[in-house]
Amino acid sequence: MILKSLVMSIALIAAFGYFFKKVKRLHSVMMSVDGSSNLAPDRLGERIKVLFIDVLGQSNVRRKPAAGLAHTLIFFGFLAIQPHSLELMIKGVIPFFEAGNFLPGLYAVYLYAADISGFFVLIGFAYALYRRLVIRPSYLTLGRDANLIILFTSVIVLSFHFINAFQMAMPAQTGHFNYISVFPVSGVFARVFGIDTLSSTNLMIGYEIFYYIHIGTILGFLIYIPGSKHLHLLAAAPNVFFKRLDIEKAIMKTDIEDESKETFGLGKISDFSRRNVLNLYACTECGRCEELCPASGTGKPLSPKKIIHDFKQDLLDQSGMLLDNHKNEILPLMREESKLTDDVLWACTTCRSCENVCPVSNEHLDFIFEMRKHQVLMEAKFPPEMQETFNNMENQANPWGFASDTRADWCKGMDVPLMAEKLQTDVLWFVGCAGSFDDRGKKISQATARILKKAGVDFAILGPEENCNGDMARRAGNEYLAQMMIRQNVETFAQYKFKTILTGCPHCYNVIKNEYPDFGAAYDVVHTADYFDRLIKEGRLTVNALNSGIMTFHDSCYLGRWNNIYDAPRRLLKKSVSGQMVEMDRSGSKGFCCGAGGARMFMEETLGKRMNNERAIQVVESGAQTVVSACPFCAVMLHDGIMETGKEIRVKDIAEIMDEATN
Incomplete structure (x- = not known):
């Protein structure tokens, strides 16, 4: 007894001491980075609710029914057996020490439930192995780390059941809890393996063997966690707690006029924020982000999962210099031997599929935006075709380089008023670059103008006073150019009086609504899909349903995943068409990107398959005769993709459908 107590005391002190030392180091690493800290626990009540829903409720994990159920069984089952394991350690x-002597009734109920829950863990692991060995999804990491964790946990649960089986078979001692009827699953183990037929001596030997296997494996698991991908067991809950509560988000504003700053963006591990580091610790490497990433799905070298993994590995590899405050010696994230290449960084369309599906609420795009910002501002490195685009935006305030004084030419003869003439209006319509200069976009703008006139809306446009909204420059990393255009627009807005800003471009909508407030310009911003829906509800537009055959809707990333607008466009289509509405397999929050976002509209797509062609194939597979979008960029990309398929499928913007269906 004394020897066992001594051995266990030493083992527990050593294992927990090592564990806390490793965790303390990880915490010190997180606290040593220089990036702006954004771990402010505001809206505390909502965050606690999120913990119950996302962590205890496993809501994000259960988006995949089979895998989610298996993980839920493992999660709750493993938690359920831990109090008994703690009792065994004591x-x-x-x-x-006998926990059953305190509240024997409650203790018996707990053991009964824990015994069943432990078996559920084994069921969950059986499916996990089946998924890894038989289904073998390409995005799932099949490495030594994951296999060791499965082995660790399976041994812990199996030894738990064998300990229970031996406890059941042992003669009850006076003053000790009677385990004879509280282990329904372990009782089966006892009968199947003949444990209940063993002698008292053999029962004690068997119990001690499985006791040391159980405790030894738990302590080994404890030591292993801080250096493995299962660090998420510690980091996932705080990562979810500190997550962004609103779907809408803005790129972090950089003070480019701060003369004390030696660098901008994310160039090396010391530039991470604490939130970034917590993201890295929390990643489970489940691969769901990679599964839905349009770049990864079309053969590009980008994998959101691998980016997070590579950043984490670089952070841990160079953490010594970070902790010793030798930050000048830290190597850049993008270097010759780095897995993060230009092709990886610039393949991203910023569609947010990765963030939307992440079960631990990681924000992959924060890394990409800040990396691009550093490459452009500090290294002057970006895709060569973006040089002309940057020049065009700087000189003519639009990415195509058309003369800025022709911005209102699309509406010649339509009697569309300018703000410079009206000075005050109900609706300031921010037309955007695509709606002003692109041939396809101009048709959408003309349809929108006709709808506004039909509804008697008091509106005006800026015309030549309008600049590019800054979205494309920001997402391409040119923060200096983006802020210049944003400030010019804000100054122009301030000259006039209006109640609402209307835009038909999701990129304009997103940046003005969610990012302009950082520049002191918060407005009521509405997308045309929502605004047309409002006009119909108010009785200002009368809809005559069109017979358009089979129709499907393509969700714009910046309307859907960035701003949670999914229903309004579909309501409009149901009111304005009499044909059948069908959904593509990738629709709603899982919609497939057209390939134009993140400034990719103006970059060459030379690797893998073209995203718009892949989306066009999905349109064809839906059986639709018409595909509708609510974004001028999507309309262009879908049209080009459909042309490649050789199919006769109409591509319409929702404004064009509404124009045809209203009077």
């Missing part, structure tokens, strides 16, 4: 040090 008994190893203090042999006379």
Whole structure:
């Protein structure tokens, strides 16, 4: 007894001491980075609710029904057996400790439930192995780390059941809890393996063997966690707690006029923020982000999962210099031997599929935006075709380089008023670059103008006073150019009086609504899909349903995943068409990007398959005769993709459908 107590005391002190030392180091690493800290626990009540829903409720994990159910069984089952394991540790040090003597009734109920829950863990792991060995999804990491974790946990649960089986078979001692009827699953183990037929001596030997296997594996698991991908067991809950509560988000504003700053963006591990580091610790490497990433799905070298993994590995590899404050010696994230290449960084369309599906609420795009910002501002490195685009935006305030004084030419003869003439209006319509200069976009703008006139809306446009909204420059990393255009627009807005800003471009909508407030310009911003829906509800537009055959809707990333607008466009289509509405397999929050976002509209797509062609194939597979979008960029990309398929499928913007269906 004394020897066992001594051995267990030493083992527990050593294992927990090592564990806390490793965790303390990880915490010190997180606290040593220089990036702006954004771990402010505001809206505390909502965050606690999120913990219950996302962590205890496993809501994000259960988006995949089978895998989610298996993970839920493992999660709750493993939690359920831990109090009993803790009791066994205490008994190893203090042999006379007996938890069942305190509240025997409650203790019996707990053991009964824990015994069943432990078996559910084995069921969950059986499916996990089946998925890894038989289904073998390409995005799932099949490495030594994951296999070791499965082995660790399976041994812990199996030894838990064998300990229970031996406890059941042992003669009950006076003053000790009677385990004879509280282990329904372990009782089966006892009968199947003949444990209930063993002698008292053999029962004690068997119990001690499985006791040391159980405790030894738990302590080994404890030591292993801080250096493995299962660090998420510690980091996932705080990562979810500190997550962004609103779907809408803005790129972090950089003070480019701060003369004390030696660098901008994310160039090396010391530039991470604490939130970034917590993201890296929390990643489970489940691969769901990679599964839905349009770049990864079309053969590009980008994998959101691998980016997070590579950043984490670089952070841990160079953490010594970070902790010793030798930050000048830290190597850049993008270097010759780095897995993060230009092709990886610039393949991203910023569609947010990765963030939307992440079960631990990681924000992959924060890394990409800040990396691009550093490459453009500090290294002057970006795709060569973006040089002309940057020049065009700087000189003519639009990415195509058309003369800025022709911005209102699309509406010649339509009697569309300018703000410079009206000075005050109800609706300031921010037309955007695509709606002003692109041939396809101009048709959408003309349809929108006709709808506004039909509804008697008091509106005006800026015309030549309008600049590019800054979205494309920001997402391409040119923060200096983006802020210049944003400030010019804000100054122009301030000259006039209006109630609402209307835009038909999701990129304009997103940046003005969610990012302009950082520049002191918060407005009521509405997308045309929502605004047309409002006009119909108010009785200002009368809809005559069109017979358009089979129709499907393509969700714009910046309307859907960035701003949670999914229903309004579909309501409009149901009111304005009499044909059948069908959904593509990738629709709603899982919609497939057209390939134009993140400034990709103006970059060459030379690797893998073209995203718009892949989306066009999905349109064809839906059986639709018409595909509708609510974004001028999507309309262009879908049209080009449909042309490649050789199919006769109409591509319409929702404004064009509404124009045809209203009077």
